[in-house]
Amino acid sequence: MARRSADSDSCIVKSTGLRRSDRFLAGLEEASRVTFVTHVHPDPDSLGSMMGLAHLVETKLGLPTRLTRDGLISRAENRAMVDLLKVELIPVEEIAWSKGDAVVMVDSQPNTGRHSFDDELPLHAVIDHHDTPGDLEDVQFIDVRPSYGATCTLVTKYLIEQEVGIPERLATALLYGIETEISGYPREASDTDDSATQFLYPLADKDLLAQIKNARLPHSHFECLLQALQNSFIYDRIIISWVNDLPQPEQAAEVVDFLVRFEKVDWALCGGVFRDKLVLSLRTSLHGAKSGELLRQVVGKLGRAGGHDRRAGGCIRLPSTSLNAIEDIQGELRRRFLKALKIDDCRGQRLVPLREMLQNLQA
Template sequence: MNPSQKNVESVKKPRPEFLILGGGIIGFAVAKELRKTEKEITVIDVDKTRVETLRQEGFNALLGDITDPDLYNIVDTRNLICVAALSSNDDANTKAVANFKAVVPDSVKIISRASDTLKKEEMMAAGSSYVFVPPLIVSKTITEYLDLIETKHIGNRLAQWMEEHRGITLGIVLHDNPDPDAISSAYALTEITKKFDIKADILYDGKVGHHENKAFINLLAIPMIKISGPEVFDQYDSLALVDNSIPSVNNSVPADQPIGIIIDHHSYADLEPSADFMDIRTNVGASATILTKYLQQMDIPVSKELATALLFGIRTDTNDFRRNTTSADFAAASFLHPLSDHDLLTQVETPSMSVETLDILSEAIRNREVYGTVLLSNVGTIRNRDTLPQAADYLLAMEGISTVVVFGIMDDSIYVSARNDDIRVHLGDVMREAFGDNAGGHPTAAGAKIPLGVFSSAKDKQILQKLVEESVVKRFLSAIGVDEDSENDL
């Protein structure tokens, strides 16, 4: 008779749904939690004292060596749902996983515990479907709690600033040609200011040109004021920058204008933001995520329209949670999802594409130049700069392409939009290196606005287009480290 079988005190074998191998601190804690669900549990451990303690606690505990290949014989496995190897011995857990993997059907899940990622890989190779690494779990839990402490601390500081400025007028300034993340974040900030009797207006410059952005503003009826000139800022007691941080950089605020509040998630290289209150978190995917946290912390009611706006803002800035997304973005979206109007969200997401967008997309496809996995396209003169990122997103889906740059001329500037799915490239850094301080962005999405300068004197449009194209292509390829002679057909 197998030694493990001698330890069974009853002829009738236990028939567990969950079999826990190792009754130490973690195994015992898991067994206690499972017992609350009234599941059939059996715990096996090699330590007699531990087994006796488990029995005194009312558990079905058996004495046995979890590395024994015949261990499965001491239980009836017909109802088995999961085997959990949770001892503190990595090698024992690995052997237990391999042994049970060989005898139980694939429908029975095998999970295990490992002390580090190296042992985790060994257990996965042995057949574990999931491996828990307690040090990583503990560190993640602590980090999330520290993040919560930081969020509360920053939120309290914002509330304190508003309390000290109760009753003032506040101009909330967006970056030029604002997107849903910026607009929804400003919308949320106006709701927060109401709690402190602060009258706030949302101010923007440029155009809201993207067809989705227009639908977003119209359907949600978000009030916004177009900036007519620098004198408009004198109408407010204080200003807030939302989804941007530096006066005069991609916004109409004078460079020397004092700022009361800055809330942003972008980095600006060597430029140093300055304000009475600042919350710049480059570790989240959207400014709307930051504002959602404020709303939760300050217990401010979130209307269906505001929830819909913020959710759309997070989704667009993270490219539907595929770009620069963090657990904070998912948590904010989870909070907003049940509060949102999903019929309205569908209308915002699926407006008809404008004729101009189709024309620019056609130009981008026709004028594309490919250098290895980098695609650049000059679309000529444009009336709406929001058509550029749409074209870049479309071209990035082409086979063999990992980086796309689309550019065109509007008024006295060259506008550049870039997209990237090569994890080795930080596109924002590349754009800054290529085009200076008026360029930047995220690892996978970036843009630039370049003054035409001396090029503007060119009277012939074709010559101007060629000069612009040569300059943009050369500077970008040099910054990303691609040989200009490597052009190929695609």
Template sequence: MPPAQKSVDSVKKLKPGYLILGGGIIGFAVAKDLRKNEKEIIVFDVDKARVETLRQDGFNAFLGDISDPTLVNSIDFKNLICVAVLSSDDNANIKAVSNFKPVVSESVRIIARASDGLKKEELVAAGANYVFVPPKIVSNTVVEYLDMMETKHSGNRLASWLEDHRGIKLGIILHDNPDPDAISSGFALMEIAKKYGVSTEILYDGKIGHHENKAFINLLSIPMTKITGVDCYDRYDKLAMIDCSIPGVNNSVPAGKHLGIIIDHHSHGDIEPNAEFVDVRTNVGSSATILTKYLQQMDVTVSKELAAALLYGIRTDTNDFRRNTTSADFAAASFLHPLSDHDLLAQVETPSMSVETLDVLGDAIRNREVVGTCLLSNVGVIRNRDALPQAADYLLTMEGISTTVIFGIMDDNIYVSARNDDIRVHLGDVMRQAFGENAGGHPTAAGAKISLGVFSSAKDKHTLQKLVEESVVKRFLMAMGMESDDDDE
């Protein structure tokens, strides 16, 4: 029998380090790359021409049906490291995985190829340790390249804008009650602008209430100026809006105000951000990720303070890389980590919890209403709205809860913070549907600011809080397609 015609029946206990089942384009490519490991590579394929090609290229290839359950009898598993099931036939791959899984040791990895997500699930159920989908890998590679091109294109445009505006005074506006992502991003734009001779000031309205945010600003010496009125904006030649993109939505910028720069990662539905330079990317987990890419592209020196600030901004907005995290966020963090002052970061991360935050958390627990897997809680009048997301995060850990909505009253407004770990729900869309254009966010984290309006005429505080609670709960549950227990009575 010619070499390429050698059948499974003639094989007597082969001793592969790597066993490749399926010698097509992918199997052949994997075999060639594995040569450098100097381990015995054995390839099986049902196609005679493929086997002949592999043998001509120096591989130990054999003719055989990879779905045949007797194939396992031809293998000595002593030296086996991995079984790679790489044919283009999903059903054959599933059978092959099912045949080999019971007979190989726990230390042997089985990897497999699938044509789509459903077949991937079947291969995992059959026992594969790792399953890849070639079309998905190709699309991810293309998207990563396009993202890189988008970053380069946007970076060049931002550099041109700054170059054209040398010598101006730029006001960098953060959203109200800014968080570490907004603050660090504003700090980064300030450093970038210096390279182009543009003077800047970081502006914010509201309060820096969260203890960690106060420590963050103080320890990293980030210069910030509080807005005292809309006239403040007239002191600047141009305005940049960071981590927000619509004037008047979670910021004190007058609606219709002309903007020079917008950089954000939040979606605002059908509202179109309008500025001379706009970079809104909802496919990353933080604005700090976008600014980090700019720093790299423009070759701006990154101080240990700035690196620490941006790293902390990425970590907080992605909930330590557990929420809305993409490969771009990981890449930015990888760049920033060795440059950061980790002693400063440790001090930022370990401040004590304020008494008010503890009170809000206690109120949220006591006042909770559970409808299905949703937990809603009215914490009443608050002085620090940063306590709301902390309570929402904490209560999301309760057993049986997949969505939390915590709300309170401050300065003639109702503030709502929501968290979600149900992949079927896009929380930002739900919040926008429930509370309008001053609401929104990501699939797993969102917020809203609602004017008290007619509620402010309530005769006493208890009545006001009751009216607010009924309205918020009803509107949110309607947007979720649910009803409260009160509605059922």
């Protein structure tokens, strides 16, 4: 595949002669404090981006900053990142706003259904790399670059442009943020992601990084994988896995990362029930598949969805958590998916045949 063109969006804005990072900082000069918000269940890319921009604002403008957390962080690696790097996060619902507060949203865009807070926040800036368009009308500063694999890449660029030193802890966070976004195949990386990685690697704490990547996993992780394997159905080139009891919402993504490596499919979808929601995660091994758009269309008015080329996520609020209601939505999604991928509606073939499951139980 042709590499993504890295700098269609060069950092010099011609009309003013200012670089984007200059304009970002200039717009915050009048603020008395800067608060960073991101998507629900913050991931390494959003955590690293908040940390990097907070460091930039503190160093260049001398302003106090706050980092927030929307919802839980459940994935073991992400929790390890927060613990080991001692990232201080305030639950977004506990934030008290006052005059002079400027809000910066990273790794996400307003009104995309990815926040539990009210989308009316007075946003000063949105800095992101998702394909999924948000409502950006009243935002003063916008830097959205879908050509970048990670928002952390953009933030690293700002720090380099502004000649702000990157301490070890921050370099570790930024590097992990980029790695988690670009490590799949096909790679969703630009040359700029690779040069940011090269820049950060010598500065980062590699032992800490290894500890984060190999975070210990709870019992529920393995139970969930077993449940997913037992409820996986193959329809031509897609495998669909239904997990009716997801231990934590982020595990749907872990299931599809695992399943998409199955050599007989090009697509993997997981739909997992967490509380009153059906959490969806989609992966593809195909190039240029625009899976964020595909999932958004398939989910339609049932819920919200979006993402990148190779990876997408979404969420549907269940009208009821009865098995019937869940199965109705699962059936509808399956039909829509097969239609979108031009696969004849057929009976799915189990990944693990029932007969084998029973034999294993008796053994």
